[in-house]
Amino acid sequence: MNHLxxxxxxxxxxxxxxxxxxxxxxxVHEARDGAEAVKVMQSEPIDIAIIDVMMPHMDGFELCGHIRxxxxxxxxxxxxxxxxSDKEQGYLRGTDDYVTKPFEPEELLFRVxxxxxxxxRASNDTIRLHRIAIDRRNVEVTDGQTVFLLPMKEFELLAQLAQYPGRLFSRDELIxxxxxxxxxxxxxxxDVHIKRLRQRFADYADDFTIQTVRGIGYKMVVSE
Known part of the structure; x- marks a missing residue:
């Protein structure tokens, strides 16, 4: 059972x-404010968090930063x-998604x-982006025929983004x-390393892309 x-x-x-x-x-483990949520997480094995922004004692931005x-x-x-600006602050604090009230309950469920x-994907040694496979154990990237020889930081950056496709990372987080x-x-x-990765994998744009979110950072988008 997953704990929320x-x-x-x-x-x-x-x-x-x-x-x-x-x-x-x-x-479902409930909290009425951010401070109470911190206590819940200290005693329960939480797998995912849904948090409001406007809460007493500790607001959602602070709680998001604490969780991350x-x-x-x-x-x-x-x-x-x-x-x-509120969405930007949320993403900078490390949120993965942002749902605005009023919302459809089924949409929230889909997002969860x-x-x-x-x-x-983060629990797998090998991350697959369609034709591209990232082998974290052997520090290797291949399309099944060609092995891409990446400098270590480029490899780590690619693997970090690929672990959580769709999640926005700020530059500070990636650093x-x-x-x-x-x-x-x-x-x-x-930015320099992202540019190099885009150049290396330009022929695989149908499989995945690394998108820029202006003023914040980057996220990987994997084709369906």
Whole structure:
């Protein structure tokens, strides 16, 4: 059974989401604010989080940042706000998806299932992007005939994006995940490495693309 954290100060929203998710077999753990959500995660094995932005004590942006720093789970931000700046802040804090109220419960369910599919790739040693296979154990990328010899940072960057297709990573996140917390260079090095990856795999655009989200970062989009 998958465990879902639902953090929202609106009891009606919690009741609606609880009904939909428990019907699908999720175990739903509720919190009325961000501080309570932190305590829930300390005691329960949470697999995915749905969190509201406007909450007392600790808002959704703060909670999202806390979750992303301490856990590797999918996050959906659920909010009445529809401003681009709010979405940008959510993505910068590490959310995977953003659903605006009012919402259709079935759409939220579809998004939850889609995120689980994306995150399931992270547990595999080999990540497949149609013709391209990324072998993380042997540090190798191949299309079945040709082996691509990538510098280590390019390989790690490609693998990081491919693990979570559709998830937006900020440049700062990618620096931390690929280059490490001690890296002191310019974050534009991410742009340089992305450009090189695009050039290397230009002939595989029908399989996957690395998209730029202006002012924030990058995400990998895998063809259906």
């Amino acid at each position: 954290l639902l953090a929202d100060d609106d009891p009606h929203i919690r009741a609606l989401v609880r009904y939909v998710m428990t019907r699908e077999g999720f175990s 720093h301490h856990y590797d789970i999918p996050i959906i931000m659920l909010t009445a706000k529809d401003q681009l 299932k889609a995120l689980f599919r994306r995150y399931s 931390l995940l690929v280059w490490g917390a001690d890296y002191e260079g310019d974050d534009r090095t991410v």
